[in-house]
Amino acid sequence: MVSTSTSTSTAHEALAQRRVLRTAIPGPRSLALAERRAVAVSAAVASTxxxxxxxxxxxxxxxxxxxxxxxxGSGIAVTSVGNAAPRVVEAVRAQVEAFTHTCFMVTPYESYVAVAEELARLTPGDHAKRTALFTSGAEAVENAVKVARAATGRPAVVVVDHAYHGRTTLTMTMTAKVAPYKQGFGPFAPEVYRASASYPFRDGLTGEEALARTVATITTQVGAANVAAVVIEPIQGEGGFIVPAPGFLAGLARWCRDHGVLLVADEVQTGFARTGAMFACEHEGVVPDLVTMAKGIAGGLPLSAMTGRAELMDAVGPGGLGGTYGGNPLACAAALAALRTYEEDxxxxxxxxxxxxxxxxxxxxxxxxxxxxxxxxxxxxxxxxxxxxxxxxxxxxxxxxxxxxxxxxxxxxxxxxxxxxxxxxxxxxxxxxxxxxxxxxxxxxxxxxxxx
Incomplete structure (x- = not known):
């Protein structure tokens, strides 16, 4: 048996913070569950x-x-505040006792509004903002595209090499990697175009050089006047944790602003303190028009968000955004507790x-x-x-x-x-x-x- 003791004041008190091996990995009970899984769960759902x-x-x-x-792994950057974080557990327990669901589109509740207020405060920029809540990162990204198209009246969306944005028809179109995310699932959504980005280890380019290459592709293959939004991860996640060369993101933001194109920062994996700033855009001094968030927002409960400039978010007509489970009260309670944890700890x-x-x-x-x-x-x-x-x-x-x-x-x-x-x-x-x-x-x- 391997056992190494350590603890922190924020660790889950009921589970000692040490590695312990009692059986081979996997052990007999896991092997038995794997057998049950094989006859009950789709083989298309894989586990690490x-x-x-x-x-x-x-x-x-x-x-x-x-x-x-x-x-x-943190459940792919989800349990950033620690698994079963005490504040999150207590907040969810209290909310379960009050009510589990009413649907914000039917009978709204304060916690949804409170999460929106907190995201307006925390996301980059001091402009007026509005927020809509959903359940998954892909939903947030897809709705950001809807907002961008509605606000600009333009059809085209530009994404970049090595991007990952989700598994819906639109967001898997936006995702770069074919297998396993896109293989056999076409046809894909129209008016999505791909340009190169910045990958310093492989391309050896400065931020300015990489930007020039990206802009040239957009200009010649799409046309700036046709582009509603450029959607980009400030640090690419599934694509390889690629940190762009200095100047690339800031230059891209300037180009977008100069051409009436919205910059959408997909901070689904990078958001909420993960990169040593509350949002990764802050490292480059970039203020996006729209920010999409999920993963670390609610301590493990399913919640996502899109926060953006007020005039853009309000460009969509009433009822144009929403969803039955979007901003579920349990997830909102968890989010408020998680956000408090990020700041207070x-x-x-x-x-x-x-x-x-x-x-x-x-x-x-x-x-x-x-x-x-x-x-x-x-x-x-x-x-x-x-x-x-x-x-x-x-x-x-x-x-x-x-x-x-x-x-x-x-x-x-x-x-x-x-x-x-x-x-x-x-x-x-x-x-x-x-x-x-x-x-x-x-x-x-x-x-x-x-x-x-």
């Missing part, structure tokens, strides 16, 4: 980990066999501390291992790009092997990247430094143990 969760708290997940795993500062700890370790490892092609990211959104040491080509097989070895050793770590060759680190912002260091040790040891 071979274990089944029983409890989770702070920075760990306990499976049904009693193994306790270090969580470097200084999780922006915690993300920056995670960045310092992890980047130092990753860069030291990179210096001694040519298979680590790039180390990048901000805050607690960090990545290692794995390549062939001779050719520099993406090495998805090695990346997958490292992740699987870490899983067997009791650490949840995710992969990403258009070529599947990026290890991504998304720990809860509340994780203790000892637990984080141990999880990182496991991942780096897994890489070092791989041949080649």
């Amino acid at each position: 980990m071979p274990v089944y969760a029983a409890r989770a708290g702070g920075g760990v997940v306990e499976d049904v066999d009693g193994n306790v795993l270090i969580d470097l 200084d999780l922006v500062g915690a993300a920056r501390a995670i960045e310092r700890l992890v980047l130092d370790r990753l860069r030291a490892a990179q210096a001694g291992d040519p298979r680590i092609g790039d180390v990048r990211g901000r805050g607690a959104m960090l990545a290692v790009e794995i390549v062939d040491p001779i050719t520099g080509a993406p090495d998805a097989a090695l990346t997958r092997a490292v992740a699987q070895a870490a899983h067997r050793a009791g650490v949840i770590v995710l992969t990403c990247g258009t070529d599947g060759n990026v290890l991504r680190l998304l720990p809860p912002l509340t994780i203790g430094p000892d637990l984080l260091a141990e999880g990182l040790d496991v991942v780096l040891d897994a890489l070092a143990a791989q041949p080649g």
Whole structure:
């Protein structure tokens, strides 16, 4: 049995913050559940980990066999305030006792309004703002496109290489990667166009050079006068945690403003302290016209949001935005508790501390291992790009092997990247430094143990 003790004041008190391996990964109960799953759940729904969760708290997940795993994934950047965060649990419990649903479009309630007020305060810019709430990131992005088209009267939407925006017909059209997100699901939505972006490790361009390339594509293939919005992740998520070269985002924002094009920042994965700022746009001094949010907004409950300039959000007629479950009262209660946690516990500062700890370790490892092609990211959104040491080509097989070895050793770590060759680190912002260091040790040891 492996056991390492550590704790933080924000950790879930009922679940000790330590890694414990009681069985092989997966254990017998997880294997039994996998057999039940095989006959009940669509094979199209895939899972990263071979274990089944029983409890989770702070920075760990306990499976049904009693193994306790270090969580470097946060449910894909969702449980940023820690799993089962105390404020979130108490807020949801109180709301369940009051009412679980009325539908804001039928009988509205204060918590929806309060979330909108908080998002107006927290999102970049001091202009008048309005918000609409939904349930998933894809819904928020799709509705941002609806607002952009209604407000500008233009049809075209521009997205970029390596983008990920969701799984609906429109948002999978906007997503760059075919497999598994788009394969066999066409035809796709019209009037969506793709341009290059900035990928410093691969293109070697400055921000200004990358911007010139992007603008040239838009100008020649779409025409600025036809573009309603450019939709972009300030740091690309599924595409590989790509941080654009300095100046690219700010230059793109200027180009949009000069041509009457709306800039939509997809902050679904980057939002809420994840990158060491409340929103990733803040690192570049960019104020988007519309911001889409989800994942870390509500401590694990399904909620998404679109916040934008008041005149744009009000350009859609009454009833044009909404949804039965959008802004569910349980999720709104959780969001208000999570937002309070981000600010009162200084999780922006915690993300920056995670960045310092992890980047130092990753860069030291990179210096001694040519298979680590790039180390990048901000805050607690960090990545290692794995390549062939001779050719520099993406090495998805090695990346997958490292992740699987870490899983067997009791650490949840995710992969990403258009070529599947990026290890991504998304720990809860509340994780203790000892637990984080141990999880990182496991991942780096897994890489070092791989041949080649």
